[in-house]
Amino acid sequence: MGRPKGGAGASSSSSKKPKQKQKQRGGVDFKKYKHKVGRKLPPPKNATNTEIKSKTIVLPEQSLATERAGVAVNKRGLTLRELLQQTVHYNANVRRAAMSGIKDIVVKHPTELKLHKVAMIEKLQERICDTDKVVRESLYNMLQSMIFPALKEDNAISTRSTLFLLMANILNGMTHLSIDIQLMAFRFLELVVLNFPSSFSSYAEQVFNNFVAVLSNDRINLHDRNKLNSVLSGLGHCLSLFSKATENDGTSDRQFFARHLQVHNHSARELWKYTAEEDNSGARSFAIPNLLVKLQSLVQILVNSVEVSASELCAKSAIDAQSSEALLSALHCLDIICRIFIHEVKKPHFKFSISKTQFGPDWLRSSLLIHLKNLWGVKRLFYEKGDEKFFIFNLKIAEIFLCLSEWIDNTMFPAEEFCHFVSSLFSKAKTLRNKDIMEMYLSPLITCIPGLVFNAPYESKGYLLEAFTDAFRGCKVDCKLILPYLDAVGEMLLPEKKSIWAAENDPGMLSYHDALIHELPQILLESVDKAPSVTKVVLELLLRIGQYFPTMDFENLRPFIKLFGVESSSGAVELGPFVNLPHDCQELAISCLYYFPKLLPDIIRPLASCCLSDALEPLILFRTVEILQSTYKAGNLQITEQLSFLALLIARFRVHPGHLITPGDPTKLSNWATFKSLNRLILTSLSEMGDGSLVLELMWNNLSNVIAQKPSMHNINGLFRIIVTLDAGTSKLINEDVVKLIAGYLVDASLDLSKTIEVGFQPDKTRLFQYFIKPCTIIFDKNDKVLCSTLEMLKSFVTGDDDLFSSLSNLNTPGELSCRVCVVTTILIFLCNDQKLHRKLSFGKSVIKGILDYIRHQLDSSVPNVTYEEKQKLKFAFEQLKTKALQLNCWDRSEIEGLSTTK
Template identity: 75%
Template sequence: MGRPKGGAAASSSSKKPKAKPKQRGGVDFKKYKHKVGRKLPPPKNATNTEIKSKSIVLPEQSMASERTGMAVNKRGLTLRELLQQTGHYNANVRRAALNGIKDLVVKHPSELKLHKVAIVEKLQERICDNDKVVRESLFSILQSFVFPSLKEDNAISTRSTLFLLMANILNGMTHLSMDIQLMSFRFLELVVINFPSSFPRYAEQVFNNFLAVLSNDRIHLQDKSKLNSVLNGLGHCLSQVAFATENGDASNRLVHNVSGRELWKCTLDEDNSGSRAFAMSNILTKLQNLIQILVNSVEVSASELFAKSTIDAQSSEALLSALHCLDLICKICIQEVKKPQMKFGRSETQFGPEWLKSSLLVYLKKLWGVNRSFHEKGDDRYYVFNLKIAEIFLCLSACMDDSMFPAEEFCQFVSSLLSKVKALRNKDIMEKHLSPLIISIPDLVSNAPDDSKGYLLEAFTDAFRDCKVDCKLILPYLDSVGKLLLPEKTGILFTENDSGLEYHGVWVDELPGILLQSIDKAPSVTKVVLELLLRIGQYFPTIECGNMHSFVKLFGVKSSSGTVELGPFVNLPRDCQELAISCLYYFSNLLPDTMEPLASCCLSDVLEPTILFRVVEVLQSTYKAGNLHITEQLSFLSLLMARFRVHPGPFCTQEDSQTSSNLITFKSLNHLILTSLSDMGDGSLVLELMWDNLSKEIVRVQNRAQIPSLHNMNGLFRIIVTLDAGTCKLMNEDVIKIIAGYLIDAAMDLSKTIELGFQSDKTRVFQYFIKPCIIIFCQNEKVLCCTLEMLKSFATGDDNVLSSVAKLKCPDLSHRICLVTTIIVFLCNDCKLHKNLSLGKSAIKAILQHTRHLMDSNVPDVTYEDKQKLRFAFEQLKSKALQLNCWDKSELENFSSATKCDV
């Protein structure tokens, strides 16, 4: 049975599918099938908005070309651009902008001078910045650059700028972020340090913020450095208030309700006194609250320190800062309480002495227990804590009574602190913190019970003795010693039965040693000690102290060989020399040992003339007051006149004496000495008292070969002339020889000036030297005659008449005759001497005869030039002899004819 060949299959495959029936009606939309993600073609009616343009290229449009000559930082940004970037939302950009400003002002300082106001107005917005680095950078810029520049300018724009700056600082103090708050207090401290006058306007508001932040327990629990930052700022603010109250200017500094922008012109008249008191009343209320917080802080810090085995620096600094703030608050309160209480209508202010006892002292009483705990510790820093606590209570000592704090116990506490000074290892800490305690000792002694003064003064005296002269505490010690010794300053007056009187001599005995050591080690202390010694001498003129004799060493020390070694007095500043000389007036018991060293100082070339004259004046005043014996004063004056080293210049001319010599000083000293001698009474009696010293000095000067003595001899002869020119003491062979030698020395000096061409000055200089001798010759003809005989002997060759200076020159006979002729000619020129000179005509005739003898050509060793000089001298002397009628007419004719054939 076969299968049909493709019949059925063929019939089935050949069938066509049925066509779909056509829809009726028209087609509205044609449906397109699109692939996913394929861009649709634009509609046929779409508008082509494509714009085609060519690029425009402008040459030299770079930023560098636009800023040529402008001040830019390392990144090429100007100050304006940097200031704009400080407000950027990105903290990194703000940091970079502040660093760029710092770089710019260092590189271009003029930008800061020109735009400092704009810089501050822009940068003050960053005080409350959320980024810590930005705030720190701002602080650095203000501290190092902006504020130093602002301090140089006090313009109105600068004041208004600080007004905005303070507004942002106050805003930052109330910020929610603790870090921003603490940083704002640092900014406040910076402003107060640089611009203290900007603080009073905001004092009340600032203290409110301090109260708020210190009341927050978080700051005490966090890092101590943050607490230190706040306390340091509080300390500076309190210092401003304390300064205002202490100087009586609180009315001008603390009033806060001024109008306008007159921040620095807080003047106050009588109508504004109520506003001032109201402001200060509010501030005292704030300070009272601060005391509670600070005392609690001290207690907490103390307990923390006791719990630790060692003291860390941050905790120690926080405790010291709190104690320092407490001390300032107490001083402010004390100053305000001492002022007269002001009235407002019918009610008076509530702050007075009772307020101190009922509120302030109640809170501070807690510190007493703290100091006892510190007292048991051996560390130096615990000692400093006790010093600060003692300083606080010393400020309040006048207001305390035994019901609050036992006075005896407090004195023992202070005494123990003074006794531990030796054991301190850290001298820097001692010098920094011990000064307030030392300065307060006089006030404490004045208020202490009598039983407590003894050991308090003993501890103070021991500490004073151990203090080195180069230690910074020596000045506070000296200040306290002055207050304890001088009752006009503190009202402290020790009676005979008082235990404090025995320490007077101990304190005074220490002063000369401190003085001598301070000259080399601490020059600033020298003047303080001298002033204190002067005041002590003025108040206790009869004080007797054993160690005061070391004061003489200030002027000099006598060596074993008898010479005096100069002390440091000659090298002291002028004001210190004045003080030292004035001390001699009051410590007259030291003068017998001081006169010789003092004279050596006066004879030194280093000493200024004004100090030399001051010494003479003070000693003369001391003599007039009866505190210096007349013989000591006369000896001192004659010694000055005889041993003062005169440097008259090369030829003793007026020009030289004024330019390069001390001749003017010697003449002034000469006048001062002669005036002092004239004031002592009868001249002949004074000369009688000083004759031994005077003659000894005359001989000493005449025998002094190395130094010209004409001026000194002239001064000594002037002393004789001033006191008694007709004294019979001159009728002595040695004295006559000295007078003749002095005239010869003066004539030799005159011949030297003639040889060197000083013709115009020869008469003036020689007359200056022989003037005292002329006065002596006028009143004592016997001295004149004896002097002429000495001159005759000298002219004829007697070397015994030669003075020291003449012996050095060893003049020949012709030169001697010329010198003697010069002397006689000048004496004859004074008409008042003619009568007395005629009595010595025999000596003049003998000189003429000897001159004629030398003019004889048969005499050997007389040259032609010498004969010419002798002839000139002979003619001069002969003319003067005729004036004196030395010959009669016949003798004169024979004498003249004999001389015509000599030459």
């Protein structure tokens, strides 16, 4: 075979060529591309184009608010729910806007608050610890002005759970790292306590712990102490609530408060279960001692704060309002704490008594007074200053020590120096220009004065009473301090309280007793117009003074007479303010009369004038008669004075009969029923005085004098009833003047009724005439001579021989013959109708026959002045009287029938 062309060289060259890649077996599925970095990939060939092209739709009238038609939104179109969600936004500006929007919705849509107030609190209570001051302030204002007022109207159970969440956040805020949030939390606490006092009891111990912590916090520098005003103000309110609870002496109320004085995170099953075992173990009394320990710590903190603040204020040239307010709040809190401890010391020693051994009288002296002793030095700092603010500080300090005066002795404080200090405060108070401040801060000092005077050394009582009496004398009746002054005076004077006079026989001390009493009547008279509320207080005090000091010098009370009126030298009485007093004050005033018997002789006439006034209510009128009658029975009123008073009432009482007698003035109500009740009451009083004839003998001069003054028919009727009750058969009635008066009274009483004699007596007028004639018929039954003399007077009246008789009639004496005849006929008819008088009238049959003869003569004769109409009246009266005369059976029938008239 031949060698290939090229030989060996060729074969070597061919071996150096690169080997070609073997072809892949099978088909190609994907084609690989090499792409550069950052280059956009082309879309796949099978990609779908999803691009949509459209035109813009413009709706100019569409807005978010219109889409929510019927839903309450704020100015920005946000609902309440959306705004509440925004209150937790991380941005403070958004939270501020949300709080403002919530307020906007509540103002414009009050129903939103009513429906969602609980939900609002549950969401907003988280803002108590908000880091933004504006948000916290907005929440405070919203709770104060909107949410809490609405929540108080709702007594639902959900309210308690809502307050539970709120208090939990407030307690968290009190322990916050931020001082501003801490102080604001105390403001929230005060707001809750003011609106929901019952919510405080469950958190009392924790709250007081936080008060101790914040007031002793060194992070609050001296220049920041003004920020503590809200803390001290809240502390004052919490202490007041605790004080009210501890002052409750009822066991059930003490159990209730102790049951709630627990930490708020205790479960309901851990609340108090009052059993005998728990009572014996002392389990139910753990809360109050714990709280008292906290209060003990607060005393030291507050005293130290007062010392520092006092030094700063005294070093300043002018006092700023915030510093002054903080100091006053601290002193106020100290005062409440001291009163709480004092009440705890004075409690009875029960077997379950709280802190009786730990907080007793010895503790007051060894612990509390030791801390308060530093205030004595503060008092000296303020005393050297002349500003009114420093005077107010001293008033508060004095108030604290006054409530502790029972436990203060000379080893602690010089008692005499303290009394001088209090006396100087009263003297300084008179020079104050700002009366409102004086009225606000001097009142507690006045209240404590009785206790100080009672416990003060004997040598110190004099200038204390002098300062107090001088201040009391200078107090205006319309000043707010007048009521505390009166309470203090009553507490010092009355034995039922701490009377300083009970064991005092020193004339110097008793002079202040008289000086205090001497001021009361003048205060009473001034208070009627200027301070009506004071009037009742003074009257109550006067009444109790009269009850406890029956032998007092009544000259000090002589101005009391002016309450009823003043009698002039001519005898006229000018009414006092008694008639215009309220009903309860009038009752007190007349009750005082029982205990002021030596004033009664000068009071009787003014008092009677008051009783006769139309302005006085009937009940007070009757009560006055009863009081004077009781005074007479007790031997403190002369019988002649009582009889004079009763006769004066009957004789001068102005009766307004109204429609009962004449139409009169329709605007004036009838008081006839009142007069009749008064008459019955007076008759009962007279019957209790003993023998009627002797009583009538004593008051006859008064009766005859008032009868001679020709009072009205009602008054004469009352006077006649007095005579009839006491002695209807008295010989004093057999007197020409008295008989004339009786006859004239009968004529006046029958004049109106006699006009109806022809047509028949009207029932109303008949009953009225019977009422008026009743006492006369009793007199006639008991006294024959008076009846006969009266009949003679009536005959004279008919015949026209009435010169003396006509002057006794109050009404116009009828001049017409027929009228006179009808009047007398009416009287005789009613006398004949009385069965008891039939025998008595037989003694006057000649007089009756004479009247009949006279009438017949007038009918038979041709008297020119008698008209036909008059003759008809005379004839009718004649027949009426003749018929009644036949019924008497006291003379022969032929004698009467022989009297006939010509036709």
